[in-house]
Amino acid sequence: MIEPKLLSLRSRLLGWNRQTVLAYAALALCVLVLSLSVCSCAGPARPVL
Amino acid sequence: VTSFYRMGIASVVMTAIVVQRREKVRPARWGLMLLPLAGGLFTALDHSTWSTAINYTNIANATLLNNIAPLWVALVAVLFWRERLRGLFWAGLALALSGAAIVFGMDLIHDPHLGRGDLLAIISSLFYAGYFLVTQRGRLHFDVIPYVWLTTFVAALFLLGVNLAAGHQLLGLPPQTYLMFLGVALISQITGYFSLSYALGHLPASVVAPTMILQPVLTALLAIPLAGELLSTSQWVGGAAVLFGIYIVNRVRG
Numbered sequence: 001m002i003e004p005k006l007l008s009l010r011s012r013l014l015g016w017n018r019q020t021v022l023a024y025a026a027l028a029l030c031v032l033v034l035s036l037s038v039c040s041c042a043g044p045a046r047p048v049l
Numbered sequence: 050v051t052s053f054y055r056m057g058i059a060s061v062v063m064t065a066i067v068v069q070r071r072e073k074v075r076p077a078r079w080g081l082m083l084l085p086l087a088g089g090l091f092t093a094l095d096h097s098t099w100s101t102a103i104n105y106t107n108i109a110n111a112t113l114l115n116n117i118a119p120l121w122v123a124l125v126a127v128l129f130w131r132e133r134l135r136g137l138f139w140a141g142l143a144l145a146l147s148g149a150a151i152v153f154g155m156d157l158i159h160d161p162h163l164g165r166g167d168l169l170a171i172i173s174s175l176f177y178a179g180y181f182l183v184t185q186r187g188r189l190h191f192d193v194i195p196y197v198w199l200t201t202f203v204a205a206l207f208l209l210g211v212n213l214a215a216g217h218q219l220l221g222l223p224p225q226t227y228l229m230f231l232g233v234a235l236i237s238q239i240t241g242y243f244s245l246s247y248a249l250g251h252l253p254a255s256v257v258a259p260t261m262i263l264q265p266v267l268t269a270l271l272a273i274p275l276a277g278e279l280l281s282t283s284q285w286v287g288g289a290a291v292l293f294g295i296y297i298v299n300r301v302r303g
Contacts, residue, residue, distance in 0.1 A: 023251035026244035027260055033244070035267040037237045 050219060051230065052096040053212050056205035058234035059242075063198040074195040084187035085196055088180055089203025095176035096204070097211055098169050105166025112265050113153040114170035117146060119258035121178035126255045134255060134302070141297025144290050145262050151287025152266055152280075181254040188250035197246050201238065259298045266291045 016024075067074065076082060095115075102111045123142060126132040150158065157167070180200075187196055212219055248257050266288050272278040280288070 019251045023248045027248040027252070027257060030241050030244040030248065031261065031264045031267055033236060033240050034264050035271055037233070037241075 050212060050217050050222075051233065052093070052100060053205065053208035053219070054227075054230035055233045055238050056093070056096075056201050056208055058231055059238035060198065060202040060205045062234065062239060063194070063201055067194060067198050070194065072192065072195045072198075074191075074199070076190045081187075081190045082199075084183055085191060085199035086203050088183045088187055088196070088200040090207060091176045091179035091183060092200055093204040093207035093211070095173050095180060097208065098173035098176060102166045102169035102173060106164055106170065107156060109153040109155075110157050110167055111170040111173075113149055113157065114167055115174045115177060116149050116153075116262050116265060117171070118174040118177040118181065119255075119262065120146065121175055122181050122254050122258040125178070125182055126253070132253070132255060138255070138298055138301045141294045141301060142259055143294070144297065145259050145294025148287040148290030148292075148294055149262050149266070151290065152269060152284045155283070178258065181249065181258045184246055184249045185254040185257075188246060193243060193247045193250060197239075197242050200246075201242065253302060256299060256302045260295050262291055263295055 066072075099111060099115055102115075119142060123134055123139070127134055163171075184196070184200075187200075191199070245257070245261075269278075269280060269284070270288065273280065
């Protein structure tokens, strides 16, 4: 599985634990999803959160 | 209306998930229920005031003023929660907010007059900040799925009341509109709020809120290839300032 390897690499590089890595991944997903949904609606820049 | 359907559809879907997974919703003390209730109320008030604001001001101003929420979050964290935020954190936050002002606030910089819509956008930023703060506390006592379900449900109920009181048309809309509501509920509401609430369970609100300034900036960047929009040189500089400010905040607090 590539996911545990990636998590391990990130943890070692940044000194973060697994939960922090997942929290940042979730935050990145949130930002990306909301940005893409705004673009796809071609609407206001923050109608979605 | 969009906010109500977004919350309403999302809460129906979330109810199915909570029931199917037999999620434990009951907290250690019933008083803790106030946290997701407040989270839902803040969400609904944020949505309703911001949606009203854009009727009276332009979207760029409303976006900028709503995104001062991290400032309120940091102030509450310091003044009420006794968090220690170093000088470098405030420098990073100031840089991110200044960058956002350059990207979205050129109108406001050239004409620094706050109208009704701008004031409403500032009020919505207070509710937006309230959501971050309450969720950071709420996630100490609730798992992410029950927490998101409760906040979404409360927000849907509140927005239903607002729509009924305002006499907005909720039924008889075109089918495409309902499909759009479904998409927004599944993608923006469930995915967006789930991931945000998950992050707030492991990172402080004073880090998550400034990082969320990235969202409108990324939207502006994605609009270049997706919508064929162009950014001015100053907006590129502002976007870079936002990124660097967020980087500083995360390095100091992360």
